[in-house]
Every structure is written in C-alpha cells, then in structure tokens.
Amino acid sequence: MSMLAVFNQKGGVGKTTTAFNLAAAMRRDNVHPLMIDLDPQCHLTMLSGAQTQLGTSLYGFYKGEKYLTDLIQQLPNGLNLIPSHIELCKIDMLLGKETKIATKLKHAIHDEMLATPDMPIIMDCCPMLGVLSVNAIVASERVLVPVAADFLSYQGAVQLTNTLQGLEAVLKRPIKRRYVLTRFNERRKFVKDIIGKLQDTFGDDLCQTRIHESASLAEALACGKDVFSYNPASRAAKDYANLFDELVSSGFLPIGD
Template sequence: MTILAIFNQKGGVGKTTTAMNLAAAMAHNGMEPLMIDLDPQAHLTATSGVTVNSEDSIFAFYRDNKPLTELVKPLPNGVNLIPSHVELAKVDTLYRKTGSIIMRLRHALYDEMLAASGVPIVIDCCPFLGILSINAIAAADGMIIPIAAEYLAMKGATQLENTLEAMSRLADKRIPRRFVVTRYVPSRRLSAHIIGEMRDRYGPELCKTKIQENSSITESAGYNQDIFAFAPKSKGAKDYGFLLDELVESGFIKLPG
C-alpha cells in the first residue's frame, strides 16, 4: 500500500490532472485506488463529475469528525473519491491554534483501516503551505511533484524546494519524492534545455517518463472523464500508463503482496 501526495504550489502544471489520471491508470490495472481531494478549489471533485454538499465532503471530516469511510464516492472508472468542497478553506481558521491537527488525516487513514486495505491512496493537495498540505504530507508515504516543461516553472523551482523543506519540517519527516515533467513538447528546443536543468537539480528523483502536451488530456477533464476513458489510445493515456509502470517498478509505489 502507498499513500501519495500530489503537490505543487504553482498552478497550471498538471497537479490535479496527474492525480486523476495516475489514479485512473491504477484502476485500469485493477488496483481500485482511493483519491482524496484535499484542495478547497475542488477541481478534482468537479472533473470527476461529482457534486456534494459540504456535509458529504472531506470538510465534514475536519469539522464534524465524520468518518472518512462515510464520505467515499465510487466513480464509474473503478476509482473511489472522497470529494472536496469550497468550505474546506475554513480549516486553517478552525485549527490554526492547535498542533494536533497535523496528524489528523494520517491517524484516520490507519484507524479506519483505509491505509491497511491494500489499495493505493492518492491525495490531491492544495497549492499552498497550510494545515491541509501539511496533513497530506504527514499522511503520505511519497510525494509526486508535477513540473511543467516551461521556463517560469523552472524559475520557481527554488521556491518550491524551500516550500517542500518547510512542509517536511512541520510534518516532522522528509518523505521520498519524485518530480514528473508535464506539458512536455519533444520538438521544442527549450524543453530539452529544461529537462537537462531538472536532471541536474533533481537527479534520480526526476522520473524518466514525461507527460507530453496532449489535447486529449485537456479535453477529457471537460467531459468529466479520465484520459483512459476519454481517449485510451492517446499519447496522454500511454504516458500516464508508463508513469505508473515506472513508479511501481522502481518500488516508489508498493503493491500488496
């Protein structure tokens, strides 16, 4: 079993897209993963075609101590989702004076036997440092950081590393991490230059698999579908399938048995 936190503080790099399609790749391979939308923007929930009240979202877990298992919504593609709601933004205000909240999600995942269920758990983090992101990092066995193959994404790499280190200190652990290049265009000369810089900066933590810029990935979200349901033969589907294979073969994602 592996709990993965998908994080980047920069928007537009494919964080939610990666969470959705990596989980879909797992389901495509019979893993029946659980996704947790821990972002108040609730983009993962919306692109999954789910609409809920705050009482049926992850916010109810934080505000009312509602069990996580009562919030799970099965999706048609074989993925299970704990949805988010805009009210989740209130969590930082509710718990800013207490340190006990840091391990809240991790304890619940283990107490409710979700962490011991043998299925991977994918957490879509909010794009800033706060109680929710720290909860995700404290709960996770590994972190995946999507980075777009663009100049501004590389310019923000130092700030990203500072944020990751701050999160690790607050969560009292440094978890294994993998950086995934997204929006990659092989024919673009700048892309090759950026890949070289990323390889120098991140070394073996940089995944070999690159998620190529692909219109099917963008369009699939608009139809509330993952890339495997929307365009199973597209480059996007192949790339996310290869990414899952790489993470499993390297031992970053651990399968039961």
C-alpha cells in the same frame, strides 16, 4: 501503505490532471484507488462528477463530524473519491492553530484502516502549503511533484524542494519525492534547457516518464473523463500508464505493501 500526495505550490502545473489519470492508470491493473480531493477549488471532485455537499465532503471530517469512511463515494468509473468543498478554504483559519492538526488525516487513515493494497490513496493538493497540503504530505510521506515544462515551473520546483526540506526538519523524517515533467512539447526551443536544469537539480528523483502536451488530455478532462476512458490509444494514456509503471517499479509507490 500506498499513499501519494500530488503537490506543487505552483498553480496550473497538472496536479489534478496527474492525480486523476494516475488513479485511472491503476484501475487498468484492477486496483481501485481512493482519491482524496484536498483542494477547495474542487477540481478533482468536479472532474469525477461527484456530489459535493458540505456535510458529505472532507469538510465534515475536519469539523469532527464524519469518519473518512463515511465520505467515500464509489464512482461509476471504478474509482473512489472523498470530495472537497469550497468551505475547506476556511480550514487554515479555523483549525490552523490546533495542536496535532498536521497529523489528523494520517491518524484517521491509520485508524480506519484505509490505504489497503486494493485501495491505495492518491491525494490532490491545492497550490498552497497550508493545513490541507501538510496533512496530505504528512500522511503519505511521499510526494509526486508535477512540473510544467517552462522556466517559472522549474523555479517553483526548486522553491518547493526548499519547502519540503523545511518540513522534513520539523517532522524529523524524510519525505520521498519524484518530479514529473508535464505539458512536455519537444518542439519548444527552451525545453531541452529546462530538462537539463531539472536533471542537474533533482537527479534520480526526476521521473524518466514525461507527460506530453496533449489535446486528448485536455478534451478528456473537458468531458469529465480520464484519458484511458476517453482515448486509450492516445499518447497521454501511454504516458500515464508509463508513469504508474515507473513509480511502482522504482519502488516509490509500494502497491501491494
């Protein structure tokens, strides 16, 4: 099944930007993904211009009141979204001790036959490994880790790798991952050094594609658009198109499985 969690415990590294624009990159190929916003900050929901009310958000699913299917909103831009809600920040406290909570999303996606070739799932996670992020990782078994081109982000990516290894030991199955460099600006002096460290540490798990620091991207987000709608000729649009192609051609993202 085609599912992907976009996750990094470090904040502000481009998770939401990547989830949103990767979904838009799929749409060019007539694939209309389902984005699931698992972040109580609701950034993906806000960007998508979707409604976010408690009962019609992912919260309804975690409270056992709604099927995932009931929560899907079809957006005017051709994408689909299950919105988040700020109340999701209570999920760890409310459900953290429930047995089998880690597999709740995985089982629902399977039972409701979501994640089809025509509608792969992209999950945007919050910058914390709690119930929601674990649900996304367990469901998808595939994590895309955006890493901003600075030293602390590199350190964060190393820490995250340790976290994922710990999770693999608990799950007794591998979690596939790819690391993608974001906010890349070749004119910054230390960037070569960061890239060298990333290559040494992550090897083939580091995407060849780099997402450049881009004014178009920030402007597009500011008006609630993906970069393909805002400026299809921009470097950022090419970067996200290349990232999608690389994830598919390398077999990491099995579109059509």
